[in-house]
Amino acid sequence: MxxxxxxxxxxxxxxxxxxxxxxxxxxxxxxxxxxxxxxxxxxxxxxxYSMLSTKERGEYVVQICNSGPCYIQGANNIATIFEEELGIKMGEVTEDKKFSLEFTSCIGACDIAPAVKINNEVYGGLNKEKIRELVEMLRKEGN
Amino acid sequence: MVNLISRACGKISPLSIKEYKNNGGFKGLEKALFNMTPKEVIDEVTKSSLRGRGGAAFPTGLKWKFVAMEEKDEKYIICNADEGEPGTFKDKILLDGCPFQVIEGMIIGAYAIGATKGYIYIRGEYPKSKEILVKALNILREEGILGNNIIGQNFSFDIEVRSGAGAYVCGEETALIESIEGNPGRSRFKPPYPPNKGLWGKPTLVNNVETLANIPIIMELGADEYKNYGTDSSAGTKLISVSGSVVNKGVYEIEFGTSLKEIIYDVCGGIEENKKIKFVQLGGSSGACLPEELLDTKLDFDELSKLNIGLGSGAILVVDDSICIPDFVKNTTKFFDHESCGKCTPCREGNRHIIKILNKFTEGEATERDLELIKEISNVMKEASLCGLGQAAPTALITTIKYFKEEYEDHINGSCEVGKCKMKKGVAANA
Known part of the structure; x- marks a missing residue:
């Protein structure tokens, strides 16, 4: 037991x-x-606990850090870009259940802000182009 | 920059005992267990003037003494690896770079206070660091450095790793203890303090990762040599995490007595091109925001306390002039509102109301009365909150009102000099 x-x-x-x-x-x-x-x-x-969810999320949980260091590097823009790329709003799951979007508190990747955590991986230095590549890569990886 | 506590980080393979030993590993443990009584170990730590590196800067030797004084068979030692303060990522460097050093510090601590069991409480956001720790503990058990009769001595002690699950408040000792017990991480009323009644009601020592990583070094060098580092009032070194608008962001080890200006311009290569520094937030989101005029301030406990601020976790966020103060503070307060455990009223309600009022500022609807109101609320939070979270939550607000009052007043008059806020009435300066 x-x-x-x-x-x-x-x-x-x-x-x-x-x-x-x-x-x-x-x-x-x-x-x-x-x-x-x-x-x-x-x-x-x-x-x-914020990491635990009782609501179904995506196969890839995209967590955008919006604490101080990422915020001043434009975390809100990052959120908007992900929303556009995935076609969902923050807090939602894509229809194919592949991605979900949410904010998170600091993930300790402040030296590469703005950063996101997707499942166990952290990605930093994000901009529109990088986010597009990242989403494309994960779409392929999941298949 | 110095390489004292972080001397092995990045230089050795993190899970190689051989390489760790070649870099001075376990010398401190051997010295403590072979040649010193628990009381002598505590005296040496006390003499080193080491103060907690997690944020509260409590004298470590004194904390150890409190737990050692308790006459109980069962005592615990907890390593607080719930590094959640925004802008802080220095414990991760130690945990990933040299886990044996942190564990060695724990074993020495356990010997000194008489603990038989230890826990490392690591934040859920660091799953890879957790895996490294579990491996490191297994290696040490095989080597006879952990478990029964450690290095052949009449002293047995083992460590378990526990994971957090995304709650900033669990960095607070009593909330952390609640979390290890399997409960929501809500802070306890104090007293009793953990050295008296902690985990499962037993005397418990909670120390930060960096604090524990200092212990083997202090044992090895001796308190006198250790105190050659730093200043008279603040011995040793500090790991700082620098982020924001500097050229070289990252974790650096500096001696106490180094100024913010030296850190920004000498250590971190200055401000990014075409940007102008506006303020520096010291100690994470719960820390003070200091204007450029105060950059000569040295990282030193005495000097900082003269300014009525703390060093916190050693996070340094450098913010440029493209950032609007009320908007930045609103974001900070949203963080605390989200992370408040909800147990005490000043913190639970205070953060919520500050956000509501700061919204009026960023929308150009605030009045002089609103400025007075947020000052009052932040005072109540600072004085009456149950734990450090609520007490420190309004620090950014209080210090920006002190140093950047004109920017709040500009917003009352309907203008945002940065052009960030969309004013409902009046015109934004840059619009």
Missing amino acids: IGKDKLIETLINVQKNSKGHYISEDKLEEISKELGVSLSKVHGVASF
Whole structure:
């Protein structure tokens, strides 16, 4: 039996192994039973931490940093460019479920601002051209 | 620039014990375990004048003494690797470049305070660094440097890695402890402080990555030689993370006593072409914004406290004159609003109301009364918030009102000199 204190680790692992990078209602219930933690607490923890999601996201979760160092290097423009390239707004998922867009707090890539984190990879020094190439590369990679 | 704490980073293969040893690795641990009593170790750390490198700058030796004084069988040591302060990426350099050094510091700390178990709490945004740490711990167990009877001595100690999941507030000790226990990371009421009642109610030492990385060096050199670095009031070196409009952004190790000007122009190659410096934010989003006139300020605890500001994590964000102050502070406050755990009212409500009022500034609808109001709210937050997050959240606001008051007044009068704000009434200066 997994210790109750491993709740966050468990949620991270479950989310990592889900294609849509999220923890479904079924999984929340399963975790609650497995760890002997009340469902309300599992929900509470899953909703407290920004990296955890109970809503289905894309195969590639595009997280745009909008903390100070990236903000002054034009993070909002970066967000607009991604919105245009992917045809969705911040907080949305593409129809083919390949990409989702969201903001994130500082990811420690301030020396290469403006930066994004896509799943486990960090990309910096972004501009319109680089974002186009990046999206194209990921579209191909996913197929 | 110096290479004291970061001497092995980038020079050795991070997971090679042999290379680490060739660069002085485990000399400090051996000295502590073979030749010194736990009390002597604590005395040496105290004598070194080392202060916490995470942001609060609490004297490390004193913290260790508090935990050592507790007469309990079970005690914990936690390495705070939840580096979340915007603009800070120095702990990552140590964790990725020389994980053994951080772990060595933890083992020495555990020996000194009498801990049998340690945790490294690493932010969820650094999954690759976490993998390196797990590997490093396994290597040390195989080598007999971690686990039972460490380096053949009557001292046993092991470490587990735990991951955060995206919560800035978990960098605060008690929120971090809540998170390791599997709870939402909400700060606890203090006292009791962690050295008295921490993880699972037991005495707990929480130290930042960089603080722990200093320990093997202090043990190896001895406190007296260590104090040759830095100034009388601030011993040693500091890792700084420089970002923004400088030519060479990155992490550098400097001696205390170095001025901001030296850092920007000598270490980082100056300001990017065609840009003019407007202010420097020192210590991350929770830090003070200093105008160009104060760039001769030296990184030194005493000198900074005279200005009533702190060094924080050592993040230095250089901001040029294309940035509008109320707009920048609004972005900073949005960060704190998002990251507030919501437990105490001043922080939860204060950030929300500051954003609302700053919106009036950036839309040209603010009045003198609004300026007074945000001053009042920020004072309440600073004085009455439960933890460091809410207390420090309005620092950028307070310091920009102090040093850039005319820019707030310009917005009240309907103009934004940068031309960033779309004024609903009045005309933007550059429109």
